[in-house]
Amino acid sequence: MDDLPVVVIGAGPIGLAAAAQLVERGLEPLVLEAGPVAGSAVREWSHVRLFSTWGELVDPAAEKLLAPTGWVRPDGTTYPTGGDWAERYLQPLADVLGEKVRYGAQVTGVARAGRDRIVDAGRDEQPFTVHVRSADGREERVTARAVIDASGTWSTPSPVGADGLPALGEKAAADRVSYRVPDLNDPAVRARYVGRRTAVVGSGASAFTALALLADLAKEEEGTHAVWILRRGIGANTYGGGEADQLPARGALGLRAKAAVEAGHASAATGFRTQAVERDGGRLVLVAEDGGRLDPVDEVIVLTGFRPDLSFLSELRLGLDERLQAPTALAPLIDPNVHSCGTVYPHGVNELSHPEQGVYLVGMKSYGRAPTFLAMTGYEQVRSIAAAIAGDQEAAERVELTLPETGVCGGAGLFDEPENAEQSGGCCAAPATLQIGIGAPATTSGGC
Numbered sequence: 001m002d003d004l005p006v007v008v009i010g011a012g013p014i015g016l017a018a019a020a021q022l023v024e025r026g027l028e029p030l031v032l033e034a035g036p037v038a039g040s041a042v043r044e045w046s047h048v049r050l051f052s053t054w055g056e057l058v059d060p061a062a063e064k065l066l067a068p069t070g071w072v073r074p075d076g077t078t079y080p081t082g083g084d085w086a087e088r089y090l091q092p093l094a095d096v097l098g099e100k101v102r103y104g105a106q107v108t109g110v111a112r113a114g115r116d117r118i119v120d121a122g123r124d125e126q127p128f129t130v131h132v133r134s135a136d137g138r139e140e141r142v143t144a145r146a147v148i149d150a151s152g153t154w155s156t157p158s159p160v161g162a163d164g165l166p167a168l169g170e171k172a173a174a175d176r177v178s179y180r181v182p183d184l185n186d187p188a189v190r191a192r193y194v195g196r197r198t199a200v201v202g203s204g205a206s207a208f209t210a211l212a213l214l215a216d217l218a219k220e221e222e223g224t225h226a227v228w229i230l231r232r233g234i235g236a237n238t239y240g241g242g243e244a245d246q247l248p249a250r251g252a253l254g255l256r257a258k259a260a261v262e263a264g265h266a267s268a269a270t271g272f273r274t275q276a277v278e279r280d281g282g283r284l285v286l287v288a289e290d291g292g293r294l295d296p297v298d299e300v301i302v303l304t305g306f307r308p309d310l311s312f313l314s315e316l317r318l319g320l321d322e323r324l325q326a327p328t329a330l331a332p333l334i335d336p337n338v339h340s341c342g343t344v345y346p347h348g349v350n351e352l353s354h355p356e357q358g359v360y361l362v363g364m365k366s367y368g369r370a371p372t373f374l375a376m377t378g379y380e381q382v383r384s385i386a387a388a389i390a391g392d393q394e395a396a397e398r399v400e401l402t403l404p405e406t407g408v409c410g411g412a413g414l415f416d417e418p419e420n421a422e423q424s425g426g427c428c429a430a431p432a433t434l435q436i437g438i439g440a441p442a443t444t445s446g447g448c
């Protein structure tokens with residue numbers, strides 16, 4: 001099996017870093033990317049400025065691979081947009097990897113060759129078979145010694161329904177409901193929100209960004225207004241860590257959202273758990289589970305987080321946490337029900353292994369529904385996994401990362417399950433505390 005490639009699913013930041021780490025270990029990666037270019041998902045939010053600096057967004061093994069091409073890392077103290085990240089780093093990295101990256105290659109299934117999920121006999125000796133559909137519809141099978149799934153969660157955003165399922169009427173209102181931070185530089189997108197009333201649902205970094213953008217628009221265009229829908233009330237930490245956040249740009253996002261509310265460009269509707277999206281002439285009315293109704297809006301932006309697509313892994317024996325859909329050993333480290341401060345320890349192969357040996361979920365997908373993933377966490381994940389596949393157990397178990405803190409430990413947080421949060425132990429002593437999520441659910445947890 002050792003002469004087979006390690007298949008990496010997805011040419012996003014973490015999939016490409018995995019490939020770079022494997023190359024550094026003398027292993028053969030094959031990256032299968034559904035989109036036509038590197039960072040296909042990142043390019044869909046190319047207008048969003050990251051809250052991490054360039055210094056936090058480049059994988060060390062990737063940088064080594066790029067160095068001989070004359071590539072120089074952009075100023076480590078500056079903040080790229082998603083578009084910058086893709087064009088100035090991800091695509092050059094994929095280009096160096098050359099034929100090790102295939103585009104228009106969508107993975108539709110992963111299994112043990114000749115063994116469905118229930119068969120034990122000889123299972124561990126079988127390689128993996130990866131089912132691939134090309135952009136032209138052609139189907140093929142790729143045989144692999146191991147599979148690293150870095151396919152992200154971008155294509156599976158959470159719905160507006162507070163019960164985790166689409167709200168009544170949500171799908172029928174698709175022409176007015178978006179699950180993206182709007183790109184207001186795009187005239188067609190801008191026209192949707194100019195002079196309009198827009199509901200923004202969610203309480204993470206993406207919701208903060210959308211509120212801040214709409215507030216800027218409201219300053220220029222009369223009649224533009226945002227209604228911020230929160231499942232919780234507004235508390236001390238609603239706006240994140242602010243100036244105490246060790247990632248200052250992340251802290252600033254919350255402060256911009258706060259300014260939007262204080263200036264009257266956005267009004268908050270708190271304790272609102274959406275059950276239905278109703279049509280009212282050309283407008284939409286959000287209806288809560290308790291029967292409460294909001295004044296009509298023209299548009300709804302849903303930024304309630306993401307969830308992993310596990311459908312193409314159904315023939316594998318994965319060990320996943322029932323709440324977060326993250327690897328079982330990782331879940332307690334990122335589950336705000338347990339660690340109400342969102343404490344995250346750097347982690348690697350031990351936390352990311354499954355009953356099915358040789359398959360790993362990494363990157364954004366590894367966090368399941370937890371909203372606090374950072375690229376640097378993913379780089380550490382794949383460094384450890386590549387070392388393990390290469391047989392270097394000592395390097396695989398070594399931790400080579402210190403994560404920054406949000407400065408929001410205590411009081412309200414991301415998830416509104418206060419009864420669980422009350423049971424949580426002292427979570428603040430850990431080396432890394434991350435709380436503000438990307439498109440986090442509009443919910444809260446208790447303090448620690």
Ligand SMILES: Cc1cc2nc3c(=O)[nH]c(=O)nc-3n(C[C@H](O)[C@H](O)[C@H](O)COP(=O)(O)OP(=O)(O)OC[C@H]3O[C@@H](n4cnc5c(N)ncnc54)[C@H](O)[C@@H]3O)c2cc1C
Nearest residue numbers: 010012013014034041050051052107151152363364374375
């Ligand atoms: C708006 C936004 C802002 C963020 N800002 C920051 C930040 O400032 N700092 C930070 O550290 N993190 C940030 N993140 C979080 C995280 O770092 C990024 O989401 C990052 O892109 C995750 O990388 P990934 O490789 O895991 O997944 P992705 O970037 O989503 O890449 C997955 C790739 O897999 C491909 N793919 C999907 N399914 C398949 C399939 N079946 N077969 C083949 N290919 C497939 C996709 O096309 C995509 O190219 C942000 C996230 C978002 C959404």
